[in-house]
Amino acid sequence: MKTPLIRSIRPLSMLSLLVMLLVGCGSPQYVRDTEEPRLDEYTMSLRFDRQDLDRLYQENIDELLTSRIVRQWDRGESPVVAIFPMRNETSEHIGPQLDTLLSKFETDLVNQTAASVVSWESQPDLLNEVRRQQSDAYDPTRLAAYGRQMGAQYFVTGKVYDVAERIHDERRVQYFMFVQVINVSTGQIHFQNESEITKGLIR
């Protein structure tokens, strides 16, 4: 039989238990994709994740490899093509993800086209110049100078813009990516493809 003493203390015990439950949370644990097969499916941020990169890659590489300019390279003398960093015009720090995407393009250009591919990453002087004068990366006269320095006839590059909005605690970022092939000597754009991705933080 429960005594009044126990009855009067029980609510306090319950309160204490509730407090302890709320204070004490389970420890997080690290997992790999083989242990959690859906790991890549979760959206963790407004930046690009692997699924976004795979989608952007597929939407662009198919268009690029079947484009008139690449068919022209395959028919004639194989040109020297330089991969140049993509320009991030968004409000998200997605530079490393864009570099990853370009590396994927680079792999397919090397393996599936007649082009000889050179990378700006392998040229320290150019790397410093690009970092120092990032804004001039799209100045055709400077691009031509970079191209001549590397002996390149074409640049594969691109730019990403966004429309970012916030309403109360919710956010939405609409990304617009343009992948381009530019003639180094003339500045003419021989290929351009647009892709779009929207990511959001909703309550």
Added chain:
Amino acid sequence: MLTLVLVMLSGCASYTQDLRPTRQALTGGNPQAAIEALNQALDVDHAGELPTNLKQDRVLFLLERATLLQATGDYEQAARDMMYIDDHLEWVDLSGAKAAQVMRFIYSDDAGQYRAPAHERLLLNTLNLINFLAQKRLGSARVEARRFDLLARYFVDADSRQLMPGILGLGYYLSGATFEASGEYDDAARFYARAYLSGVWPEEHPGRLEDLIALTGYRGRDLTDFDITEDHPLFTSARSRERLSRAEYRARHQAGDALVVVQSGLSPYRKAERVGLGWALGYSQHSPYAGAYLDADARRQALSLQASGALNSLNFPVLTDHDLPPRRQVGVVIDDAALTGHARVDLYSQVHASWTMVGATAVAAAISRAVVRAVAGQASRAATDAALRQGGSEAAAAGALGLLAGLAVQGTMSALDTPDTRSWTTLAADIDLFRIKLPAGRHTVAVDIGPMRDERVVDVLTDEFLLLNFSALR
């Protein structure tokens, strides 16, 4: 069980108390020691590590560490920490919102996830702009400038802009410098115009901005929030100037262009204080910017409890400058020549102003919790009275214990109701901007903060924007 919980939780220091060693080390001119204290709080071995989770105010500890890493010149790690914080200030709320709400309302004000007020949120991107500009990473600086602009539009309306013009002006000015250094003059004109109109302009004349307006044809049509028209003197003056080419603009304004940023002093921080219920009820209706007021029922209950004498005061966070270093005059000397003319952003006053935006909401929540506690205490006493009325020795014993328990419910929850004293406590009290032109070559830049001096030797190239940040001495 109750005693155990009381002992365990009442032993928890407030955020302000936790940060005291860090503030003291920084005030003593030893930011490295302050960083080590924060690494312990973050449970990491060194500043290169991020914490494994952001529980127990670690997001704020990380913000304090990033500020101090910037002060020691470790801009890369400071930027990494600030980008991480930027993400997690938003995401953590999503994961544990319900638990946090329960804790915040019933139990303790500072148990929920920390939500940065507007001025801290804006300054996070602003200080990260400094990190990227100091590293000459213009692309990343432009991202921060866009993030700042987005937040400024989100947080600021016509009323709140009046409360923190300097903080907004600082962000706009650094954004303008970023786009100008990038050769993107349209955006530079847009941001510089906002900085100038916000009163943050370190040069004697707005010639740089007028030349930009003439160069780009900027008309200021986006400045509706400043009530600016094309007849504003800034635009009429720009129309009368010779129109420079991009190369001419670059030669006139960007050769040897340097910006010296000096962060000094420390902003006020929050501490817990017991305030009268009458004052709190009045203050809860005080701010026109508060997002949530005390509802009519809670107000009626609070007044009733006050009249019965059951509730007379409550714990509430207030801003204090106790133990902070004095605010000092700042001067810059280049190669033994003192500079004249600069812009001072008074963060100290604007932190106070920003607090008025959330203070009424905070006090309303504190009153609601106090009412819940008082009602819980009264209910326990009512149960005790009922037991006593039944009579008998057992009932009397239960009644006595019930009375104690009732008081304990109220007393314990009152003791555990630690007001939210969390805030960005290593934030400077003043940020001074000096814009200078230096001939190419090696120069000595010395910054005097009161009687203290910080000196640096820099190599200047003619075509490269240089940002020098001094924030180790406070």
